[in-house]
Structure formats: structure tokens, C-alpha cells
Amino acid sequence: MKNIKNIFIKTKYDSDNLGHFGKLGGRYAPEMLIPALEELETAFNKAKKDPEFQKELMDLYENYDGRPTPLYYAKNLTKKLGGARIFIKNEGLNHTGAHKMNHSLGQALLAKRMGKKRLIAETGAGQHGLATATVAAKFGFDCTIFMGKVDYERQRPNVFWMEQLGAEVVQVLHGTQRLKDAVTATLQDWIANVDNTYYLLGSVLGPHPYPSMVRDFQTIVGLEVKQQLKENYNINQPDYIIACVGGGSNAIGIFHPFLDDKKVKLIGVEAGGKGVKKIGDHASRLQKNPKIGVVEGYKSYFIQDQDGQIQDTHSISAGLDYSGIGPQHGLLFQKNRVEYHYATDKEVIKAFKILAKQEGIIPALESSHAVAEAVKTAPKLSKNKVIVVNLSGRGEKDIFIVAKALKDKKWQSFLKTQI
């Protein structure tokens, strides 16, 4: 938006200079990567102070990505639920369909400034790989995406698009052939090629400076909300902001500009899967006996067993199906600044259907977790209250999963005719 000039804002929930969010965060990386992380930190700090960098980024946000995304008053949904007024920040209208483009563009621009020639990333479901392959094509980087063999085989549509965009998609054959093995392979590649290669991270995770940097590139979402509420609806501040939390990038992006304003209640929604009682059924890090650990370069809450072994997770939405959570969310949880709730797969499908039918908006399954929370919360509040829901992405990508969950017979016979 024309009068947003500075996305680099500070709150009292920031990290110290070494990336510690209280006792969480930090930089627990192999020694060989420390110089690369220091180089990145220096380049990022320099870019933050350079008005040209922000100008270029704003131009990309506006003219490539399609920002600002609308803040839309969901009148039908509000009426149906009969309580607080619900506004939807529609990040599904970003280029490629989700908020991921915000931090992918920021990091690609930084990689260009650093003189890097190649982007690498790991991906599970493929959405992060797709965003990385997209910016690699746009900026002319070589691009390698690592995927566990299991994911590679399940996610053919995303692999197909990554390849069309010019990326090389590498199957990782060791371990369980899933996301964490892909992370290991990406780190090994980075160590070997650190001179010309930029590791593009997909959420507010990993060693310092990634959690703060990815957050800063997502802050545009919250800053726009603040301005759109005021200018378009004459509302000074929302009463509630709700966002889904995988690693936590879309949530922190919309929360960050409101963190110091205690009157704004913030709710992060984790994936409740089939229920949060049993390990393996869900991806809720903060619901039942949250446990701190150090994994993949940072200290935070992880779903783990007694011995600190990371455990399998389940969620109907691929983007929330992850065992860790960004360290700043860990701090916000400890400080009680953000409440972390969850939505089960069943509630998510129900919320998905409500939003599609009421507003003509097909939400991503990840974002449907936030919608589910709004469906629970709005009826309990009076009509003068304002809820903003961060709709992190659009749902077209989820057609296979949703059609299966709804047991759509015509879809099944369609799939058969395609074979």
C-alpha cells in the first residue's frame, strides 16, 4: 500500500541480537554453516537499513505478487454465525495462492543482493518448493528442491509444476524418505555449495536470523490489515485476530504489528487432526504437555517422545503437518500474549464448506483451521466486536484431499477415466 514505508518494526517480543526469543530460538547449527548464517545476518541487517531494498520489495509485492490483498467484510458468514463481525484478510489472492510468496520474494531479493546464483529448499507437500521454484524462475536463479521419496511420489502435481518452472526436484532416498530427511539433504547441499547458494526457508523456523527475517517479510500482512480496517471500515483496531499455525509464518505476519497492543486478542490455531490426545494423531505442539527441544537449528517446542525423538504428526492439511513451531510463537505462548487453540480435521472440513457456501471463497485446508476457530468464537461475542481471520491461502490445491474427505463419487469416477 502506498503509505506503508517500513515493514521492519520492533516489539517487546523480539529476539536479542543472537536470535534468542527468551530461552528459545538461537543458532544451533553445524560449525561449517556458522559463517554462512553470519553472512546472511549481515546482509539482512544491511538490507533493512537500505531504503532501495524496501522500495524494490514493495514494487514486487505490488506488481508481481498482487498486494495489497483485500480485507473483506464477510457479511453472510457474520449473519449466519450471529455474533461478532468477521473480516477476512485474503492472502489466497497472492501470486501462487498463499502468503508464502511474501517471504519467498523477500529472500530471493536478498539472495540476489548477496550475489548468490542458486536457491535450494526442502519441501514436504510441495507448496514451499513451488514458491521457491517460482521466485527462482523470476529472478533467474538455478534451483534445486529436495523432497523425500514418499512425498515426491504423493505430490505429483506440485512436482510437475516445479519442473515446469525450471527447478530440479531431487528425491531423497535415505531415512524415512520424508520431510526431515529432505531437510538433512538440503543442509548437506548447503554446506557443500555455500559460496554460490542461498537456502530459502519456508517459515519462521531454523537458526537465527531466519525466524526474525521471515517474520519481517510477512509483516506486510498485519500492516495492511491495520490500515485497511481504518481506511475502509473506520475501525481503529480489531478485537480478535485468528490465524492457523504450522511453522507460524502467516500467523506471526498478521500478529506482529499488534503484539504490543494488549487489547487485541490473538489466537493461533494448531492442527488438531484426529484429536490431540494421542501422539501421531495431530500436529499440536502446544496443547498437551508442550516439550522443548533443539531440532533443525533452533530451540522451541516439538512433538517428541521421552527421549527427545521427534514424533510423527498428522493433519488433513499438509502445511500444518509439522512437529515444530517457530521460537517466537513459543515465547508468545509462554508470555500468554497469544492463545493457541486447535481445530480437528472434522471441524476443518465443516468450516471449509461454510466459507465456500456463504462467501464464495474456497479456503486452503490450513486456513480453514482459522475459519473453524472463528466459527466457534464469533457466536459467543456481541455484534460490535470485530474478528479478523487470516486466510493464508486458497483451496484449489486441496481438491484431491477435499474430494476424498467428502467421499465425492463423481470425482472418483473422474479419476478412473483419467487413468
Ligand SMILES: *Cc1c(COP(=O)(O)O)cnc(C)c1O
Ligand atoms: C504453508 C502454509 C501454511 C503453514 O505455514 P505457516 O508458516 O504456519 O504460515 C499455512 N497456510 C497455507 C495456505 C500454506 O501454504
